[in-house]
Amino acid sequence: MLLGSGFFQEIEGKTVIDFGCGEGSEAIEMAQRGARRVIGIDIREDLLEIARRKAREVKVDDKCAFLVKTDERADIILSLDSFEHFADPAAVLRTMASLLQPSGKVVACFGPTWYHPLGGHLFSIFPWAHLLFSERALIAWRSNFKSDGATRFSEVAGGLNQMTIRRFEKLVATSPFRFTSLELVPIRKLRLLHNRLTREFTTAVVRCRLVRR
Numbered sequence: 283m284l285l286g287s288g289f290f291q292e293i294e295g296k297t298v299i300d301f302g303c304g305e306g307s308e309a310i311e312m313a314q315r316g317a318r319r320v321i322g323i324d325i326r327e328d329l330l331e332i333a334r335r336k337a338r339e340v341k342v343d344d345k346c347a348f349l350v351k352t353d354e355r356a357d358i359i360l361s362l363d364s365f366e367h368f369a370d371p372a373a374v375l376r377t378m379a380s381l382l383q384p385s386g387k388v389v390a391c392f393g394p395t396w397y398h399p400l401g402g403h404l405f406s407i408f409p410w411a412h413l414l415f416s417e418r419a420l421i422a423w424r425s426n427f428k429s430d431g432a433t434r435f436s437e438v439a440g441g442l443n444q445m446t447i448r449r450f451e452k453l454v455a456t457s458p459f460r461f462t463s464l465e466l467v468p469i470r471k472l473r474l475l476h477n478r479l480t481r482e483f484t485t486a487v488v489r490c491r492l493v494r495r
């Protein structure tokens with residue numbers, strides 16, 4: 283997992299929510315590696331069903347639940363590669379605050395953010411293509427091989443919210459949380475160019491930890 287093996291010591295015996303769990307690989311790994319209980323949350327029922335099946339296959343289904351929402355409180359909320367997908371990330375931060383034990387923390391890791399060369403995800407057919415072409419043109423190109431009727435970036439399966447580092451900082455500043463750490467991991471080849479001015483274009487991954495104010 284992206285967060286390193288020390289993370290498994292942190293979750294030992296804890297209740298963890300994996301917010302934006304997708305097919306549940308990380309949630310299942312946490313259940314296998316010491317979490318007391320893991321709840322995977324996602325808006326896509328098709329992915330949740332895959333996650334449930336995988337948990338049954340490796341016999342951790344008694345420790346895991348995969349749901350579209352929960353009211354169970356967690357010691358740790360993990361969110362991997364999802365903050366650039368949430369349609370309303372401010373609302374997600376409020377939900378996270380309501381689900382966290384008072385002493386709990388959010389561990390989030392996400393990217394690429396919008397100005398990264400591949401920040402358009404599947405719309406980045408070459409570096410920064412998503413910034414050169416209009417949303418309309420890119421959606422028209424996508425409709426050649428996807429027929430889900432999406433007319434905006436935000437409507438593609440799982441969502442894409444054009445998150446920037448600056449916007450994320452502002453969202454946290456107006457949320458119930460404060461940063462205890464914020465690490466901007468540079469794109470390896472651009473690391474010498476990575477600084478406060480270039481960070482939107484040269485950051486590979488945003489890693490942070492949040493606690494309640």
Ligand SMILES: C[S@@+](CC[C@H](N)C(=O)[O-])C[C@H]1O[C@@H](n2cnc3c(N)ncnc32)[C@H](O)[C@@H]1O
Pocket residue numbers: 301302303304305308323324325326329361362363364367368369370374439440441
């Ligand atoms: C790129 S995937 C990451 C999945 C998984 N965490 C991983 O790292 O493989 C982003 C996930 O966020 C989910 N998602 C988008 N908006 C969401 C929301 N409002 N609440 C919960 N999950 C959401 C998507 O359905 C998708 O499965």
